[in-house]
Amino acid sequence: MPFELGIDVGCKTYSGAHKDKSFLIFESEKYRFQKYISDIAGQDIQQHSDNPGVAVKRVRDWLRTESGRSDIPGGSAIYKRYESFREDLPRICEQLKLDLNELTFVDFSEIVATWLQKQA
Secondary structure, rough: OOHHHHHHHHHHOOOOHOOOOOOOOEEEEOHHHOOOOOOHHOOOEEEEOOHHHHHHHHHHHHHHHHHOOOOOOOOOHHHHHHHHHHHHHHHHHHHHHHHHOOOHHHHHHHHHHHHHHOOO
């Protein structure tokens, strides 16, 4: 993560084409980043405390701010939908004769897309 973040910060700082670049920085513990990368101390680092619900809310809030869209559901609603998907996933894998623990990215992506279409 520090390497990729450094590239993003460098692009924003030194490239006119990327001066409006925006990124969301997550950390599980407050100020943990200072142990390994102190150069980002001025950034707005979001703590998620290893809680997926908090992470979803923080991403949602960041996307709402960055996109300017007003039609993005709240973090709790998004997380409830995610939990519903996770509950359905084992049954879907069983129907498709796929091992939940061995899903490829392509398989998972197609399952998500199909599930979303059926929920609409």
